[in-house]
Amino acid sequence: MVKKTYDAIKYKTPTGTQLSCKGWIQEAALRMLLNNLNPEVAEKPDELIVYGGRGKAARNFESLDLIIKALKDLENDESLLIQSGKPVGILKTHTNAPRILISNSQLVPKWATWEHFDELEKKGLMMFGQMTAGSWIYIGSQGIVQGTYETFGAVAKRHFSGTLKNTLSVTAGLGGMGGAQPLSITMNEGVCLAAEVEKWRIEKRLETKYLDEMIENIDVAIDKALRAKEIGKAWSIGVHCNAVELLGRLIERNIPVDILTDQTSAHDPLVGYVPHTLSTDAATVLRESDPQKYISLAYDSMKLHVKLMLELQSRGAVTFDYGNNLRARAYEAGLKNAFGFPGFVPAYIRPLFCEGKGPFRWAALSGDPNDIAVTDEVMINLFPENEGMIRWIKMAQQKIAFQGLPARICWVGQGDREKAGFAFNELVRTGKVKAPIVIGRDHLDTGSVASPNRETEAMLDGSDAVADWPILNALVNTAGGASWVSLHQGGGVGMGYSIHAGMVIVADGTDEAACKLSRVLRNDPGLGIIRHADAGYDVAKDYARMYDLDIKERLS
Numbered sequence: 001m002v003k004k005t006y007d008a009i010k011y012k013t014p015t016g017t018q019l020s021c022k023g024w025i026q027e028a029a030l031r032m033l034l035n036n037l038n039p040e041v042a043e044k045p046d047e048l049i050v051y052g053g054r055g056k057a058a059r060n061f062e063s064l065d066l067i068i069k070a071l072k073d074l075e076n077d078e079s080l081l082i083q084s085g086k087p088v089g090i091l092k093t094h095t096n097a098p099r100i101l102i103s104n105s106q107l108v109p110k111w112a113t114w115e116h117f118d119e120l121e122k123k124g125l126m127m128f129g130q131m132t133a134g135s136w137i138y139i140g141s142q143g144i145v146q147g148t149y150e151t152f153g154a155v156a157k158r159h160f161s162g163t164l165k166n167t168l169s170v171t172a173g174l175g176g177m178g179g180a181q182p183l184s185i186t187m188n189e190g191v192c193l194a195a196e197v198e199k200w201r202i203e204k205r206l207e208t209k210y211l212d213e214m215i216e217n218i219d220v221a222i223d224k225a226l227r228a229k230e231i232g233k234a235w236s237i238g239v240h241c242n243a244v245e246l247l248g249r250l251i252e253r254n255i256p257v258d259i260l261t262d263q264t265s266a267h268d269p270l271v272g273y274v275p276h277t278l279s280t281d282a283a284t285v286l287r288e289s290d291p292q293k294y295i296s297l298a299y300d301s302m303k304l305h306v307k308l309m310l311e312l313q314s315r316g317a318v319t320f321d322y323g324n325n326l327r328a329r330a331y332e333a334g335l336k337n338a339f340g341f342p343g344f345v346p347a348y349i350r351p352l353f354c355e356g357k358g359p360f361r362w363a364a365l366s367g368d369p370n371d372i373a374v375t376d377e378v379m380i381n382l383f384p385e386n387e388g389m390i391r392w393i394k395m396a397q398q399k400i401a402f403q404g405l406p407a408r409i410c411w412v413g414q415g416d417r418e419k420a421g422f423a424f425n426e427l428v429r430t431g432k433v434k435a436p437i438v439i440g441r442d443h444l445d446t447g448s449v450a451s452p453n454r455e456t457e458a459m460l461d462g463s464d465a466v467a468d469w470p471i472l473n474a475l476v477n478t479a480g481g482a483s484w485v486s487l488h489q490g491g492g493v494g495m496g497y498s499i500h501a502g503m504v505i506v507a508d509g510t511d512e513a514a515c516k517l518s519r520v521l522r523n524d525p526g527l528g529i530i531r532h533a534d535a536g537y538d539v540a541k542d543y544a545r546m547y548d549l550d551i552k553e554r555l556s
């Protein structure tokens, strides 16, 4: 049988004002699904892989074709059901209900292992949705770049008097998300040295201007990075090698590293992480011929990887886990002190979550970059006091090349998301943008995820593994009338380690959309504030009072 591959003509994302579906919400879902798979956006469109190891947008090409057909056929009072990337039903609901309800990669907890998932995937019964891959709101590396920029900015503030100038950051993995690291570091004026085993990934980051230079030889790369650090030049280098080799060489040469992290897809030992003992070609062969052997080599490598990170940390590098569960893999492989460095959320991000802040994003369904320029202007005018956000937007306008549909990301919180949603709806209503704007967010957000080695690591009250919150999040967004709602398992950190929810809402300029936007964009971050207030964070308690979210005040 001939293996089906991505067909660029058949799956081209529609743009403009002409509808191919029976309403703008279905149209938005269709465009965002196809946008996720656009080769400019997706890492491996031939395999339907968008990012994050094997994070897919549809289970297989047959399912993709059926989803497209179903979206075109879907009435405005019906909802399409997606079960792990496959359309399984169209049911009568009502106009204010989500048009699409998605559940991806859910397994009963005791069965939630990669081993069991792999068996089901082989039989064609499941798909890994990662976070925004299976929920159709991935916008390319920009989706992560502001969060990464803010994280490195927080590192600069905490440890290096506000700038990364004259510092060396070392990391690995230049995939869909990890590819945002070099640009985020240079935006903070630092030098980045990033190991990546696949040359085409480095080339992709060069093409999209996320990276400045590729160097094959490790020593040459180290020397060049040191020179840039010395003269205070913001510069990023992708080194074509394994992370373990780069770290090993830095230790051998006793090179001081200022900041150290990693974004290889360690959450998925079979598909996402390449052991240092294999070339990429040998890895591709062994992955198929002897997956058990592959996984065992990957675990050995990840154990050594974390050991080397701990060694560099002991020599002074500010070290943190960047949300790929690398520490847990090393721990599973027997490294007792694998959790010797913190995760990035408790270290730098949680205070933002307490204010309901997270990676809010939107895309112009028209396909016209000018529509995003109009929304940028609106954000700048709406929030003149938010200097950080304005600086970010101006920098993004200069440095971020759009991938697929023009889009923007902005970390904004309670109150502001609702204001922005209303303003965008007005832009559509008054014809200031050419077509509706689709609004969403990552599943990595304030109230939408339970992930004890990442977003909910070290919660104040020990509620790290309590997964009622993402379930409530999906339920409340469904009740509020989001355009599509998704509930996933395993994203970011791998099978069994997380449960998380996503939502997308379309501003189509109607009064009905304004009502839904007001409910959804208030309740969605609001639940995050409630979750953090419930866990005992004072800032979240203050925000809960400020935004009438405090249940005790309400009932007293």
Ligand code: NAD
Pocket (backbone or CB within 6 Å): 043, 051, 052, 053, 054, 144, 147, 172, 173, 174, 175, 176, 177, 178, 179, 195, 196, 197, 198, 201, 241, 242, 243, 244, 263, 264, 265, 266, 267, 268, 272, 273, 274, 275, 276, 322, 323, 324, 325, 344, 444, 491, 492, 493
């Ligand atoms: P991806 O699968 O698109 O890219 C991973 C990259 O790592 C690939 O390019 C691969 O070739 C490379 N790689 C694998 N093993 C390597 C090794 N040993 N040495 C050097 N390079 C190696 O994944 P992605 O979307 O970039 O995500 C990366 C990881 O970050 C995932 O685990 C993901 O869950 C996590 N993540 C974190 C955040 C966050 O906010 N911190 C957000 C999204 C994703």
